Structure formats: structure tokens, C-alpha cells
Amino acid sequence: xxxxxxxxxxxxxxxxxxxxxxxxxxxxxxxxxxxxxxxxxxxxxxxxxxxxxxxxxxxxxxxxxxxxxxxxxxxxxxxxxxxxxxxxxxxxxxxxxxxxxxxxxxxxxxxxxxxxxxxxxxxxxxxxxxxxxxxxxxxxxxxxxxxxxxxxxxxxxxxxxxxxxxxxxxxxxxxxxxxxxxxxxxxxxxxxxxxxxxxxxxxxxxxxxxxxxxxxxxxxxxxxxxxxxxxxxxxxxxxxxxxxxxxxxxxxxxxxxxxxxxxxxxxxxxxxx
Numbered sequence: 001x002x003x004x005x006x007x008x009x010x011x012x013x014x015x016x017x018x019x020x021x022x023x024x025x026x027x028x029x030x031x032x033x034x035x036x037x038x039x040x041x042x043x044x045x046x047x048x049x050x051x052x053x054x055x056x057x058x059x060x061x062x063x064x065x066x067x068x069x070x071x072x073x074x075x076x077x078x079x080x081x082x083x084x085x086x087x088x089x090x091x092x093x094x095x096x097x098x099x100x101x102x103x104x105x106x107x108x109x110x111x112x113x114x115x116x117x118x119x120x121x122x123x124x125x126x127x128x129x130x131x132x133x134x135x136x137x138x139x140x141x142x143x144x145x146x147x148x149x150x151x152x153x154x155x156x157x158x159x160x161x162x163x164x165x166x167x168x169x170x171x172x173x174x175x176x177x178x179x180x181x182x183x184x185x186x187x188x189x190x191x192x193x194x195x196x197x198x199x200x201x202x203x204x205x206x207x208x209x210x211x212x213x214x215x216x217x218x219x220x221x222x223x224x225x226x227x228x229x230x231x232x233x234x235x236x237x238x239x240x241x242x243x244x245x246x247x248x249x250x251x252x253x254x255x256x257x258x259x260x261x262x263x264x265x266x267x268x269x270x271x272x273x
Contacts (some may be wrong), residue, residue, distance in 0.1 A: 032050075033111060034084050034087075034111060034112070035049050035050065035084075036049065036079045036080070036104070036107045036111070037107070040079045040103060040104055040107060041079060049079075049081060049084075050084070050085075052081050053080075053081040053082060053083075053084050053085045054085050055261065056081055056082045056085075056155075056157055057082055057085040057086055057089065059157075059186060059260060059261065059265065060072065060082065060086075060153060060155050060186055061089070063186060063247070063249075063260065063265070063267050064153045064155065064184045064185075064186040064267065065153075065184055066093075066152070066153045066184075067093065067152070068089055068090055068091040068092065068093055069090075069091060069092045069093045070090075070093045070152035070153060071093055071094040071095075071096070071150065071151050071152050071153075072086070072090075072093070072094070072095055072096070072151070072152065072153045072154075072155055073096050073097075073144065073146055073151045073153070073154045073155065073178060074095065074096065074097035074098075074155050075098070075144070075154060075155065075156040075159050075171070075175075076098075076099055076100075076156060076157070076158065076159040077097025077098060077099045077104075077105075077108065077121065078099055078101065078104050079101075079104040079107060079108065080097065080104070080107070080108040080111070080112050080121075082097075082155060082157070083095055083097055083108065083112055083119060083121075084112065086119075087112065087116050087119065090118065092118075093118065093152075094118045094119075094120070095116075095118065095119045095120065096120045096121075096122070096145065096146060096151075097119075097120070097121050097122070098121070098122040098123070098124050098144070098145055099121075099123070099124070100123070100124055100125065100126050100128065100131055100132040100135060101131070102123055105121050105122070105123040106123075108121040109121050122145045124137065124142065124145070125137050126138075126139050126142045127139060128162060128224050129222065129223065129224045130162060130222055130224040130225045131162065131224070139163065139164070139166075139167035139170065139171070140166045140167050140169070140170040141170070142170070142174070143174065144174045144175075144177070144178050146178040147178070148177055148178065149177075149178070149179065149180045149181065149183075150178060150180070151178045151179050151180065151183055152179075152180060152183050152184070153183065153184050153185075153186065154175045154178060154179055154183070154184075154185045154186070154187075155185075155186045156171070156175070156185075156186070156187045156188065157186075157188045157261075157263070158188060158263065159171070159187075159188070160187060160188065160189050160227075160229070161188065161189060161190050161226060161227055161228075161263065162224050162225070162226070162227065163224070163227065164223065164224060164227070165212060165214075165215055165229075168227075168229070168237075169237060172237055172238065172241050173241055175187070175241075176241040176242050176243065176270060179270040180270065181270055181271070181272070182269065182270060182271075183269070183270045184246070184267065184268065184269050184270075185243065185266075185267070185268040185269075185270070186265065186267060187265070187266045187267075187268070188251075188261065188263040188264060188265050188266075189228075189229055189234060189263065189264045189265075189266060190205070190207065190226065190227065190228035190229070190251070190253065190254075190263060190264060191228065191229060191230070191231040191234060191248075191250070191251075191264040191266075192207070192216070192228055192229070192230060192231065192254075193230070193231045193232070196254055197230075200216055200228065203253060203254055203255070204253060205218050205226050205253065206218060207226070207227075207228040209223075211223060213230075214229060214230035214233040215227060215228070215229055215230070215233075216228045231248075234266065238266070238268055242270060242271060242272035243268040243269065243270060243271065244268060244269045244270075244271045245266065245267070245268050246267040246268060246269055247266075247267045248264065248265070248266050248267070249261070249264065249265045249267075250264050251263045251264040251265070
């Protein structure tokens with residue numbers, strides 16, 4: 001009980017400090033209207049909002065081959081880190097993002113969609129044992145808010161890293177459903193192979209608990225906080241859903257050099273209807 005109260009007090013103090021910094025920026029006229037409140041950024045890991053967004057946009061453009069006239073679906077869009085830099089890139093294209101975080105979607109609607117008519121955001125009440133315990137929609141039954149074959153690029157950063165096996169399988173089927181034939185997927189994971197598997201408990205993040213032979217979690221009591229998958233299982237699942245794998249960038253989290261990003265990224269193309 002004392003530990004729980006201590007964590008709550010520390011969180012309250014941190015958020016109060018972040019709110020104070022936002023107030024200072026407003027008073028000094030230094031507020032960036034396309035950067036959300038610090039407490040929202042803190043909720044998705046912190047770091048420099050603009051720099052992370054530019055990094056994600058570069059991955060979508062350079063590796064996902066997103067063109068300025070294409071339609072991108074941002075799965076788990078959060079506070080719009082990818083959306084903000086794309087407002088100056090998508091000339092005649094469209095952006096669709098959805099997330100389970102009500103404050104984040106509310107900010108995106110006010111700050112981005114209100115000024116950029118080709119940017120759409122949707123709040124979805126999908127259950128997740130870590131982020132949305134009381135969600136009313138099962139993740140393995142959730143339908144993405146896009147029509148069949150209506151998306152050129154499907155982007156999912158830090159989404160499959162929080163999905164149980166059943167939910168992850170369903171999300172892959174939804175990515176396949178909404179992508180046009182020839183459309184690309186940009187998907188991040190924590191992936192392990194036979195060489196990495198014995199060292200999973202020593203990496204950062206650590207995955208010491210196996211809930212399936214092909215699936216390990218960081219916290220057995222909070223499995224969807226962080227999940228890692230066997231590379232071969234993910235590869236087979238992607239092929240089963242009609243994807244051609246264009247490339248895999250192993251992540252810096254596991255000590256790989258030359259990584260595209262911290263997490264592993266898999267780049268795919270939809271090849272069958």
C-alpha cells in the first residue's frame with residue numbers, strides 16, 4: 001500500500017512539474033501549437049516530440065515508400081507524433097489515425113485535424129490489459145476504421161509490442177484487409193531468434209517470461225506492457241496473410257548496429273487480394 005501511494009505521489013509530482021513547464025511556455029510566448037502538452041508526451045515515453053515524429057516520418061517515407069498523394073493509416077497514432085511532420089508532406093494524400101487514448105485523440109482533433117482537413121482521427125475503445133483495461137471492444141474482433149483496399153501504407157509503431165498473440169494475429173488480418181494490393185506495411189516488433197532467445201532476460205527491455213514458446217513478456221502480471229515474438233513465427237504469419245517481406249531492420253534494443261530504430265521494423269507489401 002505504501003509503495004502504491006509512493007508511486008502515485010511521484011507521478012503526481014512529475015505531472016505537476018510538466019504542467020508548470022507548459023504554463024511557463026505559454027506565458028513566455030514559446031508554445032509550439034503542434035506539440036501536445038508535456039504530460040501527453042510523457043505518457044508515450046517522453047523524448048523530443050518533434051524529433052521522434054520526424055524519425056517516424058522518415059521511416060514511413062524512406063522505407064514504407066509513402067508518397068505525398070497517398071493514404072496512410074496510423075495504427076495506434078497516440079498524440080500524433082507521425083501526423084505532425086506529415087502535415088507538411090502529404091500534399092494531396094490523406095492521413096487516418098486511431099488510438100485508445102481519449103486525451104491524445106482529443107488533442108489531435110483540436111490541434112491537427114481542425115487545421116488540416118485531410119487528417120482524420122478516431123477514438124476506439126479497444127481493450128488492452130495495460131492501456132485500456134475497461135475497453136468494450138475485444139482486440140481480436142476490432143475492425144480498423146477503413147474500407148477494404150483503401151490504404152496505401154499501414155504504419156504501426158509500438159503496437160504489436162503490446163498485443164497478445166490472438167490480438168496480433170487479428171491485427172495482421174486487418175492490415176491485410178485495408179491495404180491495397182501493392183500497398184506497404186511498416187510494422188514494429190520486439191523480435192527474437194534462436195541466437196537471441198537465451199539472452200532475452202538480459203536485454204533492454206528484458207523479456208524473462210515465456211507465455212508461449214514463440215512469445216515472451218517483460219512482466220507476467222502485466223503481459224501487454226511489452227511483448228516479444230519469435231521472428232520465424234511473425235514471418236510465417238505475414239506470409240500467411242498475403243504479404244511479401246521487403247526487409248527487416250533489427251532493432252537497437254537488442255544491440256544490433258545500423259538499426260533503423262530502437263525496435264525491430266518489418267517492411268512488407270500486400271501481394272494477394
